[in-house]
Amino acid sequence: MSFKQIGAELKSTRRSALLKKFQGAFSERPIEPIEVEPSTLRRWTRRDVLLFGAGALATLAVGGSQLPRKLLNKALRLDDDVSTVLYSQHHLVPTYTKSQITPLKNNYNGPTPDPAYIPGWRLTLDGLSSGLAVSLDIEALLARHRIHDQITRLVCVEGWSAIAWWSGLRFDDLLHAYPPVSQAKWAYIESSVNLDANGNPDPYFVSIDLLTAQHPQTLLATHLNGKPLTVEHGAPLRLLVPVKLGLKNIKAITRITYTKDEPPDYWAKRGYSSYDGI
Amino acid sequence: MSSGRPSCGETMPTGARASKPRALVVRRHHLLVRISHWLTIPLLLGLILSGISIYWASPIYQHDPNPTTGSFDYFADAGIWICAHIPWLHHYADPANWVYNHGSLGPYMLAFALRFHWLCAYLLMLNGLVYLAGLCIGGGWRSLLPRLSDARGVLQMARYYLGLPYTILARRQPIHPNFRTKYNPLQRLAYFVVAVAGFLAVATGWAIHKPAQLSWLTAIFGGFDNARVWHFWLMGFFIVFVIPHVVLGVADGWDTLRSMITGWSTKFKRSEVSDHEL
Numbered sequence: 180m181s182f183k184q185i186g187a188e189l190k191s192t193r194r195s196a197l198l199k200k201f202q203g204a205f206s207e208r209p210i211e212p213i214e215v216e217p218s219t220l221r222r223w224t225r226r227d228v229l230l231f232g233a234g235a236l237a238t239l240a241v242g243g244s245q246l247p248r249k250l251l252n253k254a255l256r257l258d259d260d261v262s263t264v265l266y267s268q269h270h271l272v273p274t275y276t277k278s279q280i281t282p283l284k285n286n287y288n289g290p291t292p293d294p295a296y297i298p299g300w301r302l303t304l305d306g307l308s309s310g311l312a313v314s315l316d317i318e319a320l321l322a323r324h325r326i327h328d329q330i331t332r333l334v335c336v337e338g339w340s341a342i343a344w345w346s347g348l349r350f351d352d353l354l355h356a357y358p359p360v361s362q363a364k365w366a367y368i369e370s371s372v373n374l375d376a377n378g379n380p381d382p383y384f385v386s387i388d389l390l391t392a393q394h395p396q397t398l399l400a401t402h403l404n405g406k407p408l409t410v411e412h413g414a415p416l417r418l419l420v421p422v423k424l425g426l427k428n429i430k431a432i433t434r435i436t437y438t439k440d441e442p443p444d445y446w447a448k449r450g451y452s453s454y455d456g457i
Numbered sequence: 458m459s460s461g462r463p464s465c466g467e468t469m470p471t472g473a474r475a476s477k478p479r480a481l482v483v484r485r486h487h488l489l490v491r492i493s494h495w496l497t498i499p500l501l502l503g504l505i506l507s508g509i510s511i512y513w514a515s516p517i518y519q520h521d522p523n524p525t526t527g528s529f530d531y532f533a534d535a536g537i538w539i540c541a542h543i544p545w546l547h548h549y550a551d552p553a554n555w556v557y558n559h560g561s562l563g564p565y566m567l568a569f570a571l572r573f574h575w576l577c578a579y580l581l582m583l584n585g586l587v588y589l590a591g592l593c594i595g596g597g598w599r600s601l602l603p604r605l606s607d608a609r610g611v612l613q614m615a616r617y618y619l620g621l622p623y624t625i626l627a628r629r630q631p632i633h634p635n636f637r638t639k640y641n642p643l644q645r646l647a648y649f650v651v652a653v654a655g656f657l658a659v660a661t662g663w664a665i666h667k668p669a670q671l672s673w674l675t676a677i678f679g680g681f682d683n684a685r686v687w688h689f690w691l692m693g694f695f696i697v698f699v700i701p702h703v704v705l706g707v708a709d710g711w712d713t714l715r716s717m718i719t720g721w722s723t724k725f726k727r728s729e730v731s732d733h734e735l
Contacts, residue, residue: 207599207638212481212725220480220723223715239499246573254576265670272669273676332681334668337567338515340681422669450568457669 255452262456268394272421275330275342280404283333283341285411289374289381292431294410296372302416306437308358317415321401323356324348329396334457335425336446345419347400350392359389359437366392367442368418369434385429386444386453387420389437396421399432424455482721485639487595491717493588500584501699503577505692509561510570517685532556582659588652600639603649610634610642618643651698654691661688 285291302320304313326346334340359366366387375381391397400419401408408414413430420427426446436442447453486494509532516530528534536555540546549555557564562573592598613634624631636642664675664684678684706714716722 205599205602208596210483210639210725212483213721214479215482215721217480220482223719225711228715228718239502243499243503246576251569251572251576254579255572257579258575262667262670265667267670270670270672273672332668334681335515336571338511338517338665338685340668446568451571457667 259452259454259456262452262454266390266422266456268390272331272396275332277330277344279342280330280344281342283343283403283412284339286335286425287373287411287430289376290378291411292372292374294414296431297410297414300415300431300433302432303434304353304357304436305434306359306363308360313357317401320348320353320399320416324352326401327398329398329419329421331396331419331421333419333421333425333428336451336455344404345398345400346402346405347398347416347419349395350397350399350418350420351395353399354389354392360439362439363437364389365438365440365442367436367438368429368432369436370413370429370431371433372431383429384443384445385418385427386442386447387418387423387427388454391420391422391456394420394422422456424452424457426451427455480723481725482723483725484595484720485716485722486720487591487597488720489587489591490595490597491591491720493584493591494717496584496587497581500577500581501695503573504581505696506560506562507570507573507577508692509557510563510566511574512689513557513561513564514567517682517689526553528553578659578662581655585655585659601645601648601652603642603645607642607645610636611646614641614643647698647702651695654694654698658688658691658695661685661691664688 300317302315302317304315307313325348327349328344328346330342330344332340332342366389367384368387369382369384371380371382373381373383398419400413400417401415403409403412408417410431413432416432417430418428418432441453444453446455513530513532516532518531519529520531522529523534526534526537528537530553533553533556536557537552540549540552540555546552546555551558554564562570592601617631617634621631634641638645640648660674661678661684663671664678665681665688668675668681668684675681675684678687712722712724
């Protein structure tokens, strides 16, 4: 056997040793029996486990049905905090092509309002740095601001979603044109034309944090799929905020008030999250 | 007491050891693995029950409304069918919601179900980390890794289980394939896949929960609607896993069940381990 051969053999054994070591790291270790007191074996009898299991089941049933509201609220707040951390003003939501547009259903919780409100509709802005309230009609809004188009997905808390083509002015542009008071962190957005299940007036309102309002894809939408909004979709002006659940996308906005403290929210009062970031 | 047997206590070589009785066991499951194993039961149950309540709000699988019942949801159809065919349910008040009344937290519970789902989901993620920590500290992960050479063993085990009813009916002695590892190849595959499914359930959950901020994750699962389908069928997989898991765990005997409570097993000869548990 030449030295060369010996060298090659050594190399291959070294390689296979390395391979074995690598495989060994993943392979099962032999199990070594350990000595215990024989009494240990008797400690856990079947009866003990059955009793223990019955107790655990009873605790589960009672605990599950009597789960403290506080704990559930805490989970909801934790989830809102996670959503807040995940939110980025620079992260744009995916946009779609016109061929991907899907039908959008009217999900007004009560009956759709009578369109009679539309001709006399005005938007009131409050909580401005000027200290004055401003009242605008739709022509004024459309004439003074650039209109942006976007095809984005509206995601409902119920689980359905729809891709639609929206046009409108950026909320951020309105914030620049009519700046809120300097300490403002929230927008309280209201629709006075909303109706409850019985058809009685039931103003709808949402809270929107200003960081979300400033997102480039947060629109005050005036058009859906290239046509002016119909009454079913919140004519003449609705919020389109694709980084929030659909329930924050308030239709037929009549008033925006900027506030320092978090304002109330229609669905948060009914047990849903108040942040609703998606 | 003297019997007919000659006394030979002094000459018995094991005399010294006989005075100190001992029992041999092997460590099977790390404490953290055992804790997370049992905590999975209430958490998974809570997630399934609240998940079906959430599903009720907007079922993935819908059809055109049935002209007579008005139902568009297959779960509602199932409820109507059950109430029509089970004699004592003929007068059930709300057949369309029978499945939701019996297999979820209930219909019309979306806000509550969402909070409940978030609470269980965050705890399940924590539980998953505890499980992984237990596997790493105890070294148990090595026994769970499927091997390339497992394919034959998986088929052998599947054939054994599928043939078991016939073997029993034919009054033959079932011959269990022997494996010299902690788990048999089918077990290894099942436990590994269920852990991966747990990871995927969490990932698809986040994809549905944050389709805007985690849009990259939603895209991995083929978009928002497909992520919901994944999430739904992963639940189905857990239900399918649990049935044989419980049946075989009980059938395998007391030692197997006890080992998930105490951590040790008295089966330490290679021929004794990896029996029919799954």
